Amino acid sequence: MTDYLALQKQRIDSFLDGYLLPETARPEIIHKAVRYSVFSGGKRFRASLCIAANDTFAGGTESIIPVAAGIELIHTYSLIHDDLPCMDNDDLRRGKPTSHKVFGENIAVLAGDALNALAFDLVSSAEDCRLVRILAHAIGTEGMIGGQVEDIASNGLDNLTEEDIRYIHTMKTAKLIQASLEMGAVHAGAALSRTDIIREFGARIGLAFQIVDDILDIESSDEVLGKDVGSDVENDKATYPKVCGLDRSKVFARAAIDEAHRFLAQLEEDTTMLGELADFVINRVN
């Protein structure tokens, strides 16, 4: 993790610890389940993007923190539901048993549902309904959920094209990453032309993020990744390496990050942090 990411993670974790109800609140099991998944060691990459986009245009305001934290709750809910037996059926996530293995399937479904609602509570704290809509669209059937549907449907298929896999990864992963940046820019009051550039930037690093995920599933180790390496191949998942091969996948990821930097170069603002976060996507090891 970069120093910047480490710092933002601390801010987000500290905020969420104060915001989420304690494990002793009634009914205890759901509050335990919520905290178990929220504090399972996520990097807070999406929150950091949101904060960095905001700070790029507004020079730092604390009111972005609840919004950024809300995005992380959405990400957490999506992981809990993706891991369910009826979805990817994963037992391990970030080196720990998945929610349904610890609390049961019913509580895992409800913990995800609760996080979905809590996220909108947090995002609404900025008193700007545009942020609520950007998030809702990014995670709907034309975004994250649509991508998950196509992802499930494409398991085991052998005739996927590059266009197919690009579509799935864009929907499943890039839309929320893009929205994180857009929400930061909109909250900062960035001009529409600049928000558009940030959106293009987000589409590239979002796609690269998922391609790198696919590559790490092949080239990393269980210990570093915190989940079973090789599970994509085992489950015959739709991945870039499966469709394009490992070498071309790396070329595509690199190209997407290069494109992202070219969009940043169009901005007059200081984009050092956003540039660092783009590089993190391609340099990360887990």
Place this chain on the structure above:
Amino acid sequence: MTDYLALQKQRIDSFLDGYLLPETARPEIIHKAVRYSVFSGGKRFRASLCIAANDTFAGGTESIIPVAAGIELIHTYSLIHDDLPCMDNDDLRRGKPTSHKVFGENIAVLAGDALNALAFDLVSSAEDCRLVRILAHAIGTEGMIGGQVEDIASNGLDNLTEEDIRYIHTMKTAKLIQASLEMGAVHAGAALSRTDIIREFGARIGLAFQIVDDILDIESSDEVLGKDVGSDVENDKATYPKVCGLDRSKVFARAAIDEAHRFLAQLEEDTTMLGELADFVINRVN
């Protein structure tokens, strides 16, 4: 159904038909699943409460319709998830096979998730973040989801008190009904003192609604109810009749509606519609 309910149902259904993506939108299965559950014959009772509360204080504005429709999407999502095999494992809902029986468990989970997000998109259309927060709180771990957790945990228990069952029903059902009314009043710009009365009214009819649900599960027929009568007893669910007996359950429901009317009487506005909706709760047959 009363004439008023029938009219509001028409408005909400017509709005949602235009709002929701067509079944042919990619990915088709999720859009089919969303429409299947949304248009499965719901009475739109919660939406009607929201509209009636708004109209009581503001004399009718069209901008409440998307907000009220959003509440129905939340209600629909909660039913889809409640019916899942890992929850109540119900095969039938409103006389039709449940979502997971038709589309599979994974799509049913995702359809619920999608509706959850769409609901916030709709509620945000009123450009008032207070409405987003009222809804988010009502369906969170201190509301609907908390109630569902306690409901699951209390299956098969024989030592439930009247206080326990009142708590479960309040959380599981009354909170969302109360929020529907509150959102209407807030949207209409009602004074705080009047919104408080509406909240008290909502708590009473919400509780009565779930007690009547329990009673209908014993006294109705499969055809009228659209689901298997007696399933609560079969699954040893926590219900008012189980804890207090059938006769006292009817007394409690009646008393809650009478209390609700007394709160309405404190308002100077014309509360005819809200009063009719309260009576519908106790007179309904399905």
